[in-house]
Amino acid sequence: MSEKYLIGVDGSEQSRVALAWGLARATERGAAVELLHVADDSFLSESVAFLSEAQEASEQMLQGETEYARSLGFEGRISGTAVVGHPIAEVEEASRHADLLVLGAHGGSRFAGSFFGTRAVKAAATAHCPVAVVPKHEPGTGVVVGVDGSEASQRAIAFAAEEASLRGAPLIAVYAWMPPLTPGLEYLWSEELVESQRAAAEEAIAIGVAGLAERYPDLEIRREIVQSPPVAALVQAAEHAELLVVGSRGRGGISRLLLGSVSHGVLQALPCPVIVTRA
Template identity: 35%
Template sequence: MTDPIVVGVDGSGRSLRALLWAAQEAALHHHPLRIIHVLPFEPGPVRDSRIVSEATAIAEQAHPELEVTSAEVEGTPAATFLAESERAHTVALGAKGRGGFGTVMLGSVALQVVGHAASPVVVVNHVPLDQGRVTVGVDGSAHSQAALEYGFKEASLRGAQLQALYAWSPPGGAAPVSAAQDTADAEHRRALEDCLAPLRQGYPDVEVMEELAHESPVLALARASDRSDLLVVGSRGRGGFRGLALGSVGHHLLQYAMCPIAVIRPRTRPAPS
């Protein structure tokens, strides 16, 4: 069975944005869509099947050809979506919600799912504006290389430009000396080109824009997200990306990105088609 795109819904407007993004992604990849509504562990929880039925109707109306399944699951949100990620192509969550995964952007649920999911996780806080660009944060780590692979595939499917962004700033935030900055720029650009070279060959249809930014990765990527349909980062990295899944860098990016943000871990199982 083809791995599904899994999306969490709770009836909020924010989960609707995640639903619409996930349905579009499922149609783009020719994968089924699986809609999940998480119910808390409570005696006799009130079931509102309208949430699932309405979400299913919205997805099917937007993409009549899409295979859609749904489920109401009793449990904790983090555990539910981590379990779903074991057999998912992607897990999509809204930025904030109520009930099943309220404050998913800013609380422990998002950090647990983003940090430990077996599949890519996409947090949808804004609807893309068809900018024709996928932006990937690069730092040379294995996690950012996995993010680049994901970004190239997404750019190819969308017919979009890929922006590979390598951000760095001097230790302590001191203003760089010109000669030292030139040397560091050359080193970082070579590292960026080395990361891109094999993927350029694998995706010759993708137009690539390389960018070095002299600021923190958080600021550079947050700015770039305003001109992107998708922001892609590794779940951990070195330098500015260290602790992305659990620390302040990821927290801020998840909170302030102006487009959906995909957090990618190196593959531990065969890649879905």
């Protein structure tokens, strides 16, 4: 069974950047595409007439974006859903039946159907599938993945390795560490402390990438150990990359709303397209 990509649309330039990215990926992977437009009902009257008009406007927006998708040359399977409701709730429900959710990125929109900017962070926290947030960017090289030894990181590495292999790009595994001391007191760091931190980092990366060489014989794996806060390290490493992959620790229930400081931080910076993997 082929994959299905759910792509949020609202007619904005940022949305169309993500749409083009998602369609290109779907073409490469033979995936089906579903476009989703949500007319936010938060500020709408609850009268039947207003809601009916909002639904009609949502359907018109969806039709226009479907035609735009075809104008880009996409020849694969494409469907669409236009709804009136709470954007995050509607996206979460729709993501139950998708293999990847693709969203544009900007700080806000005049369109009632927009669920981007900070809402993209919320969507990434609540979605039931991996989420790609795509900014306007120059094509780069390499797939960067954050490594920290956690189960979430292990899932991100597996996802990133497959991405890098399919793209014929190097996998750049980044482990960022900071000694557990107050900044400015670096002179108190002992050589033993620094060496133990580096050893732990090297072990975490070694465990994280174990088995990848056998599974992907042609995959180039680069290991980077950086003495820096994780978000800063990943953003810098991905500045000229084609993709950054990070893991989410959400495991269901209320904990799914806690995206994690690293995932949240890179989604705010967006040095390149970012995919947040799910449990």
